[in-house]
Amino acid sequence: MVLQPDVMTMNKDKRIEIFTRLRNENPNPETELEYTSPYELLVAVTLSAQATDVSVNKATRKLFPVANTPAQILALGEEGLKEYIKTIGLFNSKAKNVVKMAELLLERHGGEVPKTRDELVALPGVGRKTANVVLNTAFRQPAMAVDTHIFRVSNRTKIAPGKNVDEVEARLMRLVPKEFLMDAHHWLILHGRYTCVARKPKCGSCIIEDLCEFKQKTSD
Template identity: 70%
Template sequence: MNKQKRIEILTRFRDSNPNPDTELEYSSTFELLIAVILSAQATDKGVNKATSKLFPDANTPGAILALGVDGLKDYINSIGLYNSKAENIIKTCAILVRDYHGEVPEDREALESLPGVGRKTANVVLNTAFGWPTIAVDTHIFRVANRTKFAPGKNVRAVEDKLEKVIPKEFKTDAHHWFILHGRYTCIARKPRCGSCLIEDLCEYPHKTSDD
């Protein structure tokens, strides 16, 4: 895909959704971090359902630490992998209290050192909470980038690196959200809704569907 097409795609995304945001529900950087940890191999809807019960009772590292692993599990047991997620979250909260005065650090290396936090989670927090121009490549972004030929790559890091290279600075902060939403609601996995896609004429996917 050439540069002109990419810019037109990003322009259309921006025009249709000038202020995109995550669909995870949160009211602080810490709540966002916990929600993103929980969202691994889970839907945002499922995470929001669990955190709507958890956060009113415990939404600081100290408060979640006080729940303990078993207490936290009672809130998040509807989410996949909740056992390991609960253990990681408790360990992360302990580190935040011990090393960062209960605050989420605005630092990639520090974030990625937290249990349950990988590069993708760190990218989401840096982008959504701190406004960094990072691009967290999940399954939706990986699919859209490859299917449209916007930024093809064999793995998520290759796609991230390509997106970082080809997306102009003016679009970079919001690109993460645009691609996720496009993959979640239009360029879906089994049968993309090409007929209702605002970039159908620019997309280079060879097997477009005829209906929406």
């Protein structure tokens, strides 16, 4: 992707200070999805599309003790899987994708979750964002899964503004200092989820308020 010059991004020193503060506050950030293996994470992230982590965790707490491998999910089948995930939005299409994904993992990858983006996005129900979450969280590869929270925070703060998620991802991968890149995805999503929220950001209690370049700051 060819990006326009970064005329609207903040300077490097500010970015370093922002991520330093985020790291100091939360040295070992983790996803809020519950999982114990790369496959459980892949399934959980696939189920989380247009759903909350809380709702996914409630479903997988019952599902994973029964079926948490591709072979077990395939044996469960679509109808069986639906019974566990029917409280999650779009559960019909998600059940179909997760079962087909299990089949392909067994056929092509020996039941193991692949460790490359191209192989991951070739699986049913797995887009670039889902693949990036798995690469970063399960396999500790530098990757940036830009969701609505990260997109909002990146544009509001001017850390890495972009017109779409692809632009924001490309800028973040290039502009986030290397020492912070591995965990930047988690810091940004948590910041967007709990502080830099959509309707009224909690600027008054934000640890990076003085560095953020958002002009319509609020008090709380």
